Amino acid sequence: xxxxxxxxxxxxxxxxxxxxxxxxxxxxxxxxxxxxxxxxxxxxxxxxxxxxxxxxxxxxxxxxx
Numbered sequence: 001x002x003x004x005x006x007x008x009x010x011x012x013x014x015x016x017x018x019x020x021x022x023x024x025x026x027x028x029x030x031x032x033x034x035x036x037x038x039x040x041x042x043x044x045x046x047x048x049x050x051x052x053x054x055x056x057x058x059x060x061x062x063x064x065x
Contacts, residue, residue, distance in 0.1 A: 010019045013027035015035040020027040026035065 008021060010021050011025070012019055013031050014025045015031040016027065018027045018031075026032040
């Protein structure tokens, strides 16, 4: 039977998916910075949507009185 080549223990970057050997969740500082910027952008959008929903809810309640 043929020998199977073993892949060394590794992790996958949570930003780009690239396999790397090391510690942490990112393959490098560039991926860490990019991921942080994307998270901040999504958080701003989420907060804006929540604010719009709250304003709309208050407007509906006030107009119903």
